[in-house]
Amino acid sequence: MNTGNAELGTTGAGPGPADAAPEEHPIAPYVRMDRMPHIWCPTCGIGTVVKCFATALGETGVDLDKVAVVSGIGCTGRVAGYMKLDGFHTTHGRAIPFATGLKLGRPELHVTVFSGDGDLVGIGGNHFIHAARRNMDLLVILVNNFIYGMTGGQNAPTTPLTAKTSTMPFGNFERPFNLAHLAASCGASYVARWTCLHVRQLTWGLKDAIQRRGFRFVEVIAPCSTLYARLNKLGTGFNLMQFYHDNAEVRHGADTREVDIGFQDKIVCGKFVDDPRPTFLEMMDEHYRKILGDKYVPMPPAGGFIPDPDSCGNPDPNRHRDGAAASPRGPTP
Amino acid sequence: MARVLDTGNHFAGDVLALAGEANRGARGAICGAYPITPQTEIVEILRDFQFTKGRVVPVESEHSAMAVCIGGSLAGARSFTASSSNGLAYMVENIFAAAYYRLPIVLIGVNRTLGPPWNIWTDQGDTLMLRDAAWLQFYTESHQELVDTILVAFRVAEDRRVLLPALVAEDGFVVSHTQMVVDLPEQEQVDRYLPPCNVPHRLRGKGVTVGGMTFPHETEKHRWEIQQAMERVPEVLAEALDEFEKVFGRRPHGALSAEHTEDAEVILVACNTMARTLRRAVQRRRAEGQKVGMIKAKLFRPFPRKEFLRAIGPAKRVGVLDRNHSPGSGGIFWNEIAATLQGRSDVLLQDYLVGLGGGDVTPELIDEIFDDLAARNQAADPVWKEVPA
Numbered sequence: 276m277n278t279g280n281a282e283l284g285t286t287g288a289g290p291g292p293a294d295a296a297p298e299e300h301p302i303a304p305y306v307r308m309d310r311m312p313h314i315w316c317p318t319c320g321i322g323t324v325v326k327c328f329a330t331a332l333g334e335t336g337v338d339l340d341k342v343a344v345v346s347g348i349g350c351t352g353r354v355a356g357y358m359k360l361d362g363f364h365t366t367h368g369r370a371i372p373f374a375t376g377l378k379l380g381r382p383e384l385h386v387t388v389f390s391g392d393g394d395l396v397g398i399g400g401n402h403f404i405h406a407a408r409r410n411m412d413l414l415v416i417l418v419n420n421f422i423y424g425m426t427g428g429q430n431a432p433t434t435p436l437t438a439k440t441s442t443m444p445f446g447n448f449e450r451p452f453n454l455a456h457l458a459a460s461c462g463a464s465y466v467a468r469w470t471c472l473h474v475r476q477l478t479w480g481l482k483d484a485i486q487r488r489g490f491r492f493v494e495v496i497a498p499c500s501t502l503y504a505r506l507n508k509l510g511t512g513f514n515l516m517q518f519y520h521d522n523a524e525v526r527h528g529a530d531t532r533e534v535d536i537g538f539q540d541k542i543v544c545g546k547f548v549d550d551p552r553p554t555f556l557e558m559m560d561e562h563y564r565k566i567l568g569d570k571y572v573p574m575p576p577a578g579g580f581i582p583d584p585d586s587c588g589n590p591d592p593n594r595h596r597d598g599a600a601a602s603p604r605g606p607t608p
Numbered sequence: 609m610a611r612v613l614d615t616g617n618h619f620a621g622d623v624l625a626l627a628g629e630a631n632r633g634a635r636g637a638i639c640g641a642y643p644i645t646p647q648t649e650i651v652e653i654l655r656d657f658q659f660t661k662g663r664v665v666p667v668e669s670e671h672s673a674m675a676v677c678i679g680g681s682l683a684g685a686r687s688f689t690a691s692s693s694n695g696l697a698y699m700v701e702n703i704f705a706a707a708y709y710r711l712p713i714v715l716i717g718v719n720r721t722l723g724p725p726w727n728i729w730t731d732q733g734d735t736l737m738l739r740d741a742a743w744l745q746f747y748t749e750s751h752q753e754l755v756d757t758i759l760v761a762f763r764v765a766e767d768r769r770v771l772l773p774a775l776v777a778e779d780g781f782v783v784s785h786t787q788m789v790v791d792l793p794e795q796e797q798v799d800r801y802l803p804p805c806n807v808p809h810r811l812r813g814k815g816v817t818v819g820g821m822t823f824p825h826e827t828e829k830h831r832w833e834i835q836q837a838m839e840r841v842p843e844v845l846a847e848a849l850d851e852f853e854k855v856f857g858r859r860p861h862g863a864l865s866a867e868h869t870e871d872a873e874v875i876l877v878a879c880n881t882m883a884r885t886l887r888r889a890v891q892r893r894r895a896e897g898q899k900v901g902m903i904k905a906k907l908f909r910p911f912p913r914k915e916f917l918r919a920i921g922p923a924k925r926v927g928v929l930d931r932n933h934s935p936g937s938g939g940i941f942w943n944e945i946a947a948t949l950q951g952r953s954d955v956l957l958q959d960y961l962v963g964l965g966g967g968d969v970t971p972e973l974i975d976e977i978f979d980d981l982a983a984r985n986q987a988a989d990p991v992w993k994e995v996p997a
Binding site: 368398426429432443 | 651652
């Protein structure tokens with residue numbers, strides 16, 4: 276770390292010698308501290324979700340070298356760049372297909388899509404429903420602030436009826452998605468919703484989701500005090516958190532048809548769907564094995580052999596078949 | 609006409625609204641809109657405007673925004689939208705479709721660098737990506753020129769002799785988010801300037817299918833017709849400017865603006881706000897007695913070859929400032945000008961890549977380029993200015 280403040284004695288925030296006694300944030304190992312401060316507004320909820328995800332990663336003990344974060348565009352799209360994990364900040368709406376390619380190429384990875392409502396279910400809505408339909412092995416964390424935040428508060432497919440946005444100055448008349456129901460009805464094997472206030476439950480829920488497979492969808496309701504709250508005169512971030520406190524209701528296993536969110540209405544939270552089903556990769560492997568028999572060679576877990584530039588470019592052609600590439604970090608340096 | 613202080617984006621939104629409202633006696637206005645930095649205020653202004661006859665629909669993507677414009681235009685409405693950078697990239701399929709359907713849609717392109725890596729500052733690579741999309745392309749240097757050119761673009765695009773969509777580019781942030789005083793037209797003037805939008809092949813219950821499947825020779829004829837329409841643009845544009853002057857009492861730049869070129873030995877070419885900085889540099893050097901001139905490039909499609917050849921006059925050294933880059937080649941304006949100067953081996957043409965990704969193009973940089981060009985014996989590969997080590 277080289278961005279600390281020497282006068283305040285906060286240099287060396289990374290893991291350092293004990294005598295330097297650096298005070299490190301508990302999630303510093305998961306976050307690119309050199310990118311701080313982040314761009315999110317005061318009282319924005321996205322940082323809380325990052326914190327919960329980092330904590331969940333730590334508590335599940337997954338190998339961080341096997342976790343990738345893929346984001347689209349928007350405020351939440353910044354997450355991929357802030358986490359100290361492999362990942363990419365993709366084009367608008369396309370995080371899910373980018374992540375699909377990554378997962379198919381490196382089946383061993385825990386691929387997490389971390390993006391916002393406008394990105395994942397607005398411009399990228401088609402990919403969301405198809406990945407859920409295929410039960411693609413992705414954890415999708417969707418931060419829902421009911422609005423397009425980064426561009427200035429335009430109407431989103433999640434904006435509740437009657438809420439004001441910068442493109443609906445007279446109030447929204449379009450029916451929003453009930454995302455939990457959308458995901459469930461398309462075939463997601465895990466569907467949950469929490470708010471930014473539910474820090475412990477959200478951390479637990481993300482841990483739960485990380486340990487499962489298939490298309491796992493976790494929606495997190497987050498305050499946007501700069502735009503959504505201001506345009507709708509809902510007060511500050513604190514008032515929004517208070518609203519979650521008073522109006523969120525935990526109902527595990529709730530019928531997703533009944534969890535839609537109205538304007539300043541109750542927010543049903545909990546784990547709605549936990550229905551392990553064969554994933555896309557399992558279905559594909561099983562199908563081709565049945566049809567093609569021994570001719571079918573599934574993608575090895577670590578994605579196959581990449582020739583070492585020093586090895587004269589003449590790798591053993593059978594190497595990708597016998598799983599030799601499945602060493603913890605793969606055969607590449 | 610009111611003198612108003614506002615930002616480029618606010619003016620663009622205001623003028624699109626005026627143009628849309630001017631069609632209230634016909635089929636009104638339709639706009640599909642999707643936000644992207646630095647275009648967003650245009651969409652917000654349009655959503656706020658109460659059209660007598662018209663709808664602005666916030667859709668789920670740029671691809672859909674252009675699709676809505678195509679549907680609206682085929683229904684006979686005056687259609688327009690705005691986007692930037694990767695939004696334009698995502699819109700591309702329908703941008704081509706709009707032209708191939710021969711629909712006079714107007715699109716404001718707020719120039720922004722294409723990502724990734726993500727960058728929101730100005731660079732003309734996004735709109736120049738649409739070079740071959742069969743759209744008219746206008747590049748504007750100031751708020752006033754933006755306002756005027758949007759109206760001219762509607763008039764030319766909707767002319768029966770053209771019937772092609774038109775893109776009007778403004779620099780992201782430098783124009784879109786800064787304020788200048790502008791003569792903002794009144795509705796009554798715009799009503800006089802823009803005749804009712806009349807798309808002859810609009811759907812009107814006659815059982816016509818637009819699009820359909822064609823064979824190669826039919827497609828070839830279709831493209832040839834587009835080329836013919838492009839070639840008619842200069843005369844239609846000249847008429848549109850004459851009419852503009854009658855209604856508004858001022859004349860915007862035409863296809864290009866040649867300044868001090870009649871006796872210039874060295875000429876630089878630039879578009880958008882770079883042209884304004886260049887103008888100051890030229891004026892200062894002229895005051896010192898140097899024979900320098902400039903061409904402010906405005907119309908990029910169709911590229912005004914004849915006008916350009918006339919404009920360079922006796923100059924033997926021409927430099928191009930390109931805030932865009934075609935990897936493997938060079939600046940895109942430079943490419944056009946090189947094609948235009950084919951056969952003119954007496955002219956030394958040099959390309960300078962400047963301000964890519966939104967870097968400032970300063971008077972000092974332009975001075976350096978003037979000096980470099982004046983000292984050159986022969987042209988070299990495109991010169992990258994200010995590439996960090």
